[in-house]
Amino acid sequence: MLIANEDRDLYVRHGGIMILTKGASATELGVLASHPSKSVRIAAVVALRRQGAAEIERFFDDADLFVRKEAVRGAYDENIVEALPALAGRAQMISASISEQDKFYPLTAKRAIYAAWRLGRPEDVARILSIASDTNVDSRVRRDALVALLDWNEPPVADPVVGTAVPLPEGRSEIAARELDALKDLIASLASASGEGDLLELGLKLARQSKVVVPNGTLFEILSSTQLAKPARRLAAELFGQQETDSVALKDAMAVLLRDESADLRSYGREFLMKTDRPAALLLLGEALVSPKSTVAEKQQTLEILGKERGPSAEKALVETLKRLQEGKLAKAIVLDAILAAESSPSPEVARALASYREELSQKDPLAEWFAACEEGGDPKRGEEVYLNHGSAQCARCHVIDGVGGRSVPIFPRLERITLVPTCSVH
Template identity: 30%
Template sequence: DKSNQVARIHGIVGLTQLARMDKKDHADAIVPLLKDSDPEIAALAAKWLGDIRYEKANSVLIENLKHPNARVQFFNAEALGRAKAKEAIQPLIELLEANNDVDAYLRHGVTYALSQIGEVEPLAALSSHPSKAVRLGAVLALRRLESPELAKFLADSDEYIVTETARAIHDDFSVEAALPALGALLPTTTFQNEPLIRRAISANQRVGKDENLNHILAFLGKSGMPEVLRKEALAAIGTWAKPSLVDRVDGRYRGEVKRDASLIRDQVKPILIASASDRAEQIRVEAIKAIGKLEIADAADLLLTKIKTDPADPVKIQALNSLVAMNAPNLSQAISRAMGDNSQSVRVAGLGLLAQTDLPKDQKVALLTDIIQKRTVPEKQTALTTLAGLEGAKDLPVWKAILADFDAGKLPEGTWIELEEAIKATGSAELKAEFTGLLDEKSGGEEWKKFAGALADGNIRRGRTIFFENQTAQCIRCHAYDDMGGNAGPALDNIGNVLSKEELLIALVEPSKRLAPGYGTISLEMNSGEKITGTLMEDGKEILKVMVGAEEKNISRSDIKSSQIAPSSMPPMGTLLSKREIRDLVSYLSVLRRRE
């Protein structure tokens, strides 16, 4: 009965099951359906014949590759691939050409079929085919076959084909035999798109031979290359001796590789020193970072000059860090210069390294004490941390003076967390007890006030990372921002306009102290004896608005005998996050304001 399409489909499936369990000859009855006037019947006949690899139908399946219905073509191609029908290779290639990349699903079906047939030679020969769609299909099929013949397509004149070939060679588990060819493309190609060049750079670093390093150096010597790609090339040089365990492009684990940095220092030194004076700030930073990682000692004086004269703070800070990595003989001079810089961020970087200078200990203590008393909050924070790291720090008399300033309110709130950490770092039980006592006095028994140091000078960028990515706090699981996140708690798009920093801190460390409207359950006992339980929608001075079922009730406080609010389901963040993290999170939440 051709009028009942569903019954016919069930019949095809039933015959297929019989053919699979008993004799394949049961499938003979399905073959005529490949020419059925109903495209869905013709398509599913091909699908199920392919499922049992019914080779007797191959000739009809090949004819159907020219069927006017794309779904029929797709399942016929798929069936031929499963049957590994070598005679279908050329018809499948012709279908790729006819499709001309219009239907991505059909292209996938054909390329997958070609990869299942598994013949590499006719696919590799397509590198010179005039149709771009055919060449792309060949690349996709060869990628599935993990064939080194992919390298032939790197010479294609079409940038898209070359880029797709680079993906096929480099990504996932890679076609390692073709990686050298991909690396060799780097200094010669005229294409500059980021997906291609990043993979060519990565291929050179992964192969790791002298010629591969030369490819990267030649690329850096080319004019007109995009800054982001020059930066990536410099980063690859900087990590040449110890590449990342994960791939630079797709993040796949590649394993540990160690190389002798001394073997390449002379080879890369000229380009790194030249790049350290490039006009682009990010190039200078990356070059100086590479100098530090490879410990190019000859560049120590250049790095000191950068700290003195470079106009960009990130360059100065990286030069300082590279001198530390090299343990350069002029490190003390560099730190002293950084500490006297006009920029706060450079001074802070220098302060953090003060312990590594050859200054006498008493001079270090005097310098740090002066900074704690007179400089900016970020400098005070770093000075406290550095002071605690000095040898014999717990016996320094200066701690008593610092604690006295803390007690007198002379230390800004932004330094309290660093002070607490510094006291703990000294290992002195006496200092710790004294600080704890003073903090308890300041808090007056209120838990949130012990976190008062989190009210100022947090890092908004780090706070954002905590909000969206911290796996312990999982803020985004319960709260939404910009329509992303959960709904167990209130949305926080505009929280910076609703709550002050103090209120935000209380909400984080004592979440049951104040519940957001619509998210707290309240139980009331009325003067009349009636008991009401519902969701507190508004906590007014005279009127409470309580949602009881679907009805919102206005309840006068004068009518209430007693009330009890269920504690918040949100855990106190003080048990999950450090005080530094809470400080950063408060700073981030405080700037969340709805855009008008």
């Protein structure tokens, strides 16, 4: 029936699958891996998936790509534990077969990688790191491999492929730094490949998380390269600051950061300077707040740093900032940041300056400070993240912005701050 149908009639194919599922044993279905008819083999794969039988692994090496994909999908998505070692063992081969010309996301390779991730054995760490390090492998697959290693020690509740909770084996080992020694070579190779910025960022995050010591020469090369993505350079600077002890090398790194075109890197350079020359760093932070050349983001980051600092220099800078705020001379874009920094500051003098500012606000309007603080500034990317993904606020369930969201309350054609402030306050 299946042979004659050749998958033309879906009802007939389904009937054949159900007959095999109920009428054949797993062993009998496994034998069909050598059957010449693709229709029979795919029916056997679906039947084995329904049975949850390990014999599905016999189809992982099928001559037909579609059959192979369905076998991998069945074994992983149904969590057929007995078949996962065979799938994990083929992760490198499957990953190498993916082409960047493939239109659809390579989920077969991702399933193979996460089969190894689920098993969590030392050999699986080496296997996944090998995939991430292979420059001949599609960058999407290499990214999945690095994310799998990042999630290894703290697995998410939802499985990264199927999106539902899947129990992991007991006794699953944690990654030790020594198992990721090859990560140093991977980071060095990515540092010279300007088109692999996201991979480099993930590699550096993994090094930071796993306490892998990347050579300082490699880190300095990354933080100095204007061709590389800013997040990767920032991570390299952070790791460099943690590892390097030579004062000359630290000063060289700070000099690179402080003259960079990126406001984020310049701000980190000032923060970096706090470790070696606090008076000079605090002086630079104070200058950044009033300099017309400083960007809004730079001033926001400067205020965040000052809010955590103790001492007369930080206190003076914050008190002067609050004075400008009270006089109406502070840029609206950093009002919220100034208030948050003042709230974080341990200084009684800063607390008094903040209280003085608040006393002048309208006592009749409980949202007066919100309006003053949120009229401009903020972080648009963070705002979008809150709108779309905040678990408690659930903004998008009710509000529509730019065509996205529910329609139970007023629709906002764009982000109107003055409209949103009272709405967010109520919720």
